Amino acid sequence: MKRLRNLLNRIPFLAERSRRRKINRWRAAYEQWKRQGGALPLPSYGKQLVLQEYAERFGTRILVETGTYTGHTVMGLLDKFDRIYSIELDPTLYRKAQQLFARYRHVQIVEGASELCLPRILSELNEPCLFWLDAHYSRGATAKGETETPIMRELEAILSHPCSRQHVLLIDDARCFTGENDYPRVATVREILLKAHPDWQLEEKEDILRAHRAAVQD
Numbered sequence: 001m002k003r004l005r006n007l008l009n010r011i012p013f014l015a016e017r018s019r020r021r022k023i024n025r026w027r028a029a030y031e032q033w034k035r036q037g038g039a040l041p042l043p044s045y046g047k048q049l050v051l052q053e054y055a056e057r058f059g060t061r062i063l064v065e066t067g068t069y070t071g072h073t074v075m076g077l078l079d080k081f082d083r084i085y086s087i088e089l090d091p092t093l094y095r096k097a098q099q100l101f102a103r104y105r106h107v108q109i110v111e112g113a114s115e116l117c118l119p120r121i122l123s124e125l126n127e128p129c130l131f132w133l134d135a136h137y138s139r140g141a142t143a144k145g146e147t148e149t150p151i152m153r154e155l156e157a158i159l160s161h162p163c164s165r166q167h168v169l170l171i172d173d174a175r176c177f178t179g180e181n182d183y184p185r186v187a188t189v190r191e192i193l194l195k196a197h198p199d200w201q202l203e204e205k206e207d208i209l210r211a212h213r214a215a216v217q218d
């Protein structure tokens with residue numbers, strides 16, 4: 001059954017129809033979550049709306065995601081970006097995502113630790129990008145690298161990129177940034193970001209730390 005589904009998904013029209021159906025299911029679940037009071041965490045579709053909002057606001061055409069997991073974010077935003085990079089450390093999750101997105105030439109699923117892969121990806125980029133920093137150990141099938149979260153080294157790589165001031169950073173799971181389990185405190189992350197870019201605006205909302213310059217229309 002699964003093999004048949006994989007085969008059918010190689011037919012562009014059927015793959016797109018299945019993608020639309022998935023997105024409709026996520027949207028319905030999100031609407032229901034809102035009706036029930038919208039307690040955090042945001043469902044995947046809500047996070048996709050946040051990413052889309054920032055991409056539109058800052059005109060970013062490239063998405064860089066760390067931590068692919070099942071590829072929901074990539075799937076939901078496939079047609080919203082010119083290029084998408086997504087990095088996954090777990091070999092099985094990587095392989096599945098790689099197969100899932102193989103026919104999309106503008107999507108690159110990268111296997112490895114984001115803190116090690118980001119510098120190579122960044123060296124290919126010469127325009128402002130939207131970063132969805134979401135790589136971390138989350139139990140279950142997820143991978144654990146040298147540390148539970150690679151965020152400090154991810155930030156180091158991004159902040160030393162020539163376009164860094166124009167990049168837009170969305171860091172998920174802000175609630176975990178307590179100074180425990182390898183996570184820095186939110187205050188430390190804020191300090192690092194503002195030291196690099198004193199004019200950046202930082203906001204923590206819906207469990208996502210958002211960091212960027214003032215948008216043109218702000």
Ligand SMILES: C[S@@+](CC[C@H](N)C(=O)[O-])C[C@H]1O[C@@H](n2cnc3c(N)ncnc32)[C@H](O)[C@@H]1O
Binds near residue numbers: 070072112134143
């Ligand atoms: C919360 S999930 C990502 C969810 C996904 N971004 C989404 O929006 O649906 C975190 C993922 O990060 C992966 N991960 C953990 N440490 C990593 C690292 N150092 N580099 C890349 N991926 C990592 C885990 O295997 C897991 O799949």
